[in-house]
Amino acid sequence: MTALIGADSAGTDSLECYLETERERVEAALLRAVDGLPRSLPADVAAAARHGVMGGGKRLRPVLCVAAYGACSGAPSTAAYDLAASLELIHAYSLMHDDLPCMDDADLRRGRATTHREHGEEATMRAGAALIPAAALQALRACGSLGCARETTSAVIGVLLRAAGAGGMVGGQWVDLEGEGVSLAAAELDDLHRRKTGALLAASLEMGALAAGAPAAAVEALRAYGRAIGLAFQIVDDVLDATQSADTLGKNPSDEVHGKSTYVSLYGLEEARRRALDQSTRAVAALDEGAIEAPMLVALARFVVERER
Ligand code: GRG
Secondary structure (H helix, E strand, O other), X not given: OEOOOOOOOOOHHHHHHHHHHHHHHHHHHHHHHHHOOOOOOOHHXXXXXXXXXXXXXXXXXXXXXXXXXXHHHOOOOXXXXXXHHHXXXXXXXXXXXXXXXXXXXXXXXXXXXXXXXXXXXXXXXXXXXXXXXXXXXXXXXXHHHHOOOHHHHHHHXXXXXXXXXXXXXXXXXXXXXXXXXXXXXXXXXXXXXXXXXXXHHHHHHHHHHHHOOOOHHHHHHHHHHXXXXXXXXXXXXXXXXXXXXXXXXXXXXXXXXXXXXXXXXXXXXXXXXXXXXXXXXXXXXXXXXXXXXXXHHHHHHHHHHHOOO
């Protein structure tokens, strides 16, 4: 299988160009999604949702989804970006709720005021809740536009909702909250992050592959790639939290403040970095094993460990 995008080269310049173009397409899909939110939403809730969704960010999950779709079918269309936007709606809600005073109590996200600081706690809570079913509807409509069969549509939405739910992101967040001030063992930390961060990242790849009608072996290879970069991503997140300033991160480093166990507290900086690199290498090996030729996914595995925010 060959990726449509960037099949010739995956150097740093081409990765930056690719990411910029892809982010613009994702932004356009997100704008369509936000403009399409139910008119019944009260104005303050709709404004909070717009703030949370359109607030920038790396857009890594949708980019991965479209990259997987492209690697399996060769032709990402507008509808593929609409499908990918469903993941970002879930991600946006999780950040909006995570920043609330009852959780991280954060003032800054992506270099600007968090949604509740701008629109109030109540509107932010409601907007976050409204984004969950909106994401499922978004995926449902996109699968329709992509011409997915009924069983494929159901599999794609199942992957999204399971990754977002108690066995995935929400469950990981519970473990994270319960783990504040407690020293977690390595296996517990892996489990926490496989759920809290890794599940949605892996779902991004799996959804793209499923929607493209990829054979089971390719779906499995992309899922394995997703799991590995999910772990690499989180290890790097801990490294950045321990080493970077709020200016660079666009948010205040908070792991130490909240007494969280991190890969840095467990292994130290150097070993944490080595483990992130190891997971990135495993991700690329999973693509090779699945005979998936996708230079941009290879480059994205590198981007995940080399990123600075
Ligand atoms: C009430 C238990 C409970 C759950 C609600 C709040 C919540 C659901 C889940 C939170 C999950 C969470 C905060 C995951 C964070 C994962 C993470 C590392 C986010 C940062 O992702 P990036 O770096 O951010 O991709 P950008 O800004 O680039 O989009």
